[in-house]
Structures are given as structure tokens and as C-alpha cells.
Amino acid sequence: MGLFSSDGRSRAQRKAEAKALKAKAKLEAKLEAKDARKSAKAQRRDDRKFRSKELKQQRKTAKAEGKAQEKVVKAEAKANAAKAKALADAKAFSPTSVRRYLTVARLLSPIIVPIAYRASVAARGQLTALQASRAGVAPEVLRQFSGHGATLSARISTTRASLEKVAAKDSSAEGSAFVSAMTARLDNLAIAVDTAESMPTAQRRTAHQSIESELAAIDADILARLGVRA
Template sequence: MALGRRSRRTDPAKAVTDAATDVGRAVKKPLTGKQAKRMIGVGTAVAPLLAPYALAAAGAARGAWDARRAARLGVATDQLGAYAGPGGALHARLSRVAEALTELESSETHASDAATAFITDTRPRLADLAVAVRAAEQMPTARRRTAYRAIGHELDRVEIDLLTHLGVATA
């Protein structure tokens, strides 16, 4: 005669569902005050140790992000502040075209009457486009996008003319 012990063998499928139920119960348990105090204590002990590493990682990530943005705009990283905002990319393009006009003007190989006339006609146009970009920054989003698209097309034409004066064939 057995002393009232039963065998602990169970059905494997039932064991899996019991384990899943136990996991579900563990997830649904609310956070107790003791657990919260323990987590706060661990956090206050570990935070000062990890803070310098976190700050260094954040600085490195920000530097990489700024370098990527500067490369996309075609400017130096220290000039990013000048080209911030919704019209930053257009301002960067305008400044690069203005620099190219200055180089064309000082170049002896491309100095001709046509190039001088082009530079004289284009500089006021670039100033007008810069004013248009600044004005478009205050517009509602849909109108701003339309204005930026029109300014971009005008800049495309100026850049093509500039490349023609520099002797670069455009297709």
C-alpha cells in the first residue's frame, strides 16, 4: 500500500501550457514598492558609472550626424548653423553658386566678355533667390514646398549656365 504519494509525471502538452501560464502571470504582476526601491537603488549606483560613456557615445553620434548633414549640403561641419532650417539646403546651394561665380570672375582662363556679362546678370538673381528662400520659410508647408521647388528649378538653370561658362558639357 502506498503512503499517499502520487507520481509527478504529467502530460508534456500540459506542462508546456502550465509554463506559458506561469510566464503570463509573471508578466502581469504589478511592480511592488520593494522592487521599485531596489531598481532605484541600482540605478543610483550604476548611473554615475555609465554617464560618461553615455555622454561620449551621444557626442560621437551627434558628430557623425552633423558630418553626414554637412556632406549632404556640401558645406563644412562648422558652417551647419548658417544653413539650418527648412531652406538650409537652398541657402547652401546659393552660397556655393556665388562662390563659383567669384572663382569664375577671378579665373584668367575663363575670363571673357560673355562670362563677365553672365556674372553681372547672375549675382542680382542669386540675391533675389536668397530673399525668396527667406520669404518662403514663413509660408505654410504646401506653399513653401512649391516655392522651394520653383527656386530649385531656377538654381538648376543658373548652375547649367555656370557649367557652360566653365566649359563643362551638360547633357
């Protein structure tokens, strides 16, 4: 009495079937997460190829603009130097010529110095933008860091911001556990970036590659958590 359901199955059979369904669902979720990571990896590979071509063209453009600005500055400096020399040669070493030369120099300095400074600032800004685009982070985030691992530190910071959004979206116990686990992994990667700064070049390069791979895996896990197939 009470050991069998209306369809003839025992309680043990129903329990076993429920357990099998739960295991199947867990396996399917695991396989889906694995597929998502593979898809994300393939997408990143395609994105890197596309960014590589785009960055190559941007570097050409930046280089051409830099050369053009440099030519303008050199041409103006050369013309101004020629004018100053002509004035000096007109009356060599006379008090009048010396005063005239100093006057010309004072007049030209506010023009030449700002042009050279703007060219230098523009070149640095273009380099930062290229590095940020290559790392997939915003230029203003990259500017907050320095050193050989600046781009990796910027990526870690960006991923932390993504985790904060995940935490805001999912406040369940499982969601909180996920965010805590990912945060701990990011903390370890940040320490690894700092440690790699003092390593020899070859060893540091290997460490950075490992850190980058781990960051890619964390990004894939976050996307999978959000139900996004990259």
C-alpha cells in the same frame, strides 16, 4: 572707282555678307547654349537617379548602424541598471546600500552619457551628410544654414563661389557683365528662400521647386560660359 572689290562684289554686298555671317555665328552660339542646357538637364536627371539609389543604400547603412549603437547603449544601460538593483536589493534602504548605489551611479554616468552623446552626434552628422549629398554641396557649407530652405541656401552659396572663379578667369567687359547678371539672379533667389520660410507648407514646397529650377538654369549658364558641355 573703288566701289567694287577685285572679285566684283560691291562694298554693300561685302557688308551684307559680313552681317549675315555675324548673325549666323550668333545663332549657332545660341543653339549651342541651348543644347548645353538640355545636356546639363539630362545629366542632372541621370545624376539624381544615381544619387537616389546611392542615398537609399546609405540611409539603410546609417539606419542599421544607428540601431546597432542604440542596442549597445540599451544593453549596457540595462546591465548597469540590473547591477544597481541587485546592490540595492541586497540591503534595502540601509545607509550602506544607498551610498553604494550612489557610488555605482557616479561610476556609470561617465560611461553611459558619452556613449549616448556620441550616438546622437553621429546620427546628426550622417543626416547632414545625406542632405548635403542630395543637394550637391559640401556638408560644411550646409551646416552654415538652417530652416526649410537650408539646402537651397547652401546651393546658392556654392554657385556664388563658382561665379567668383568665372570672374577670376574672365576679366573682360562681357565676362564682368555675365557675372553681375548671375549675381543679381542669385541675390533674388536668396531673398525668395528667406520669404518662403514663412509660407504654408504646400506654397513653400512650390516656391522651393521654382527656386531649384532657376538654380539649375544658372548652373547650366555658368557651364556654357566656361565652354563645358554637361
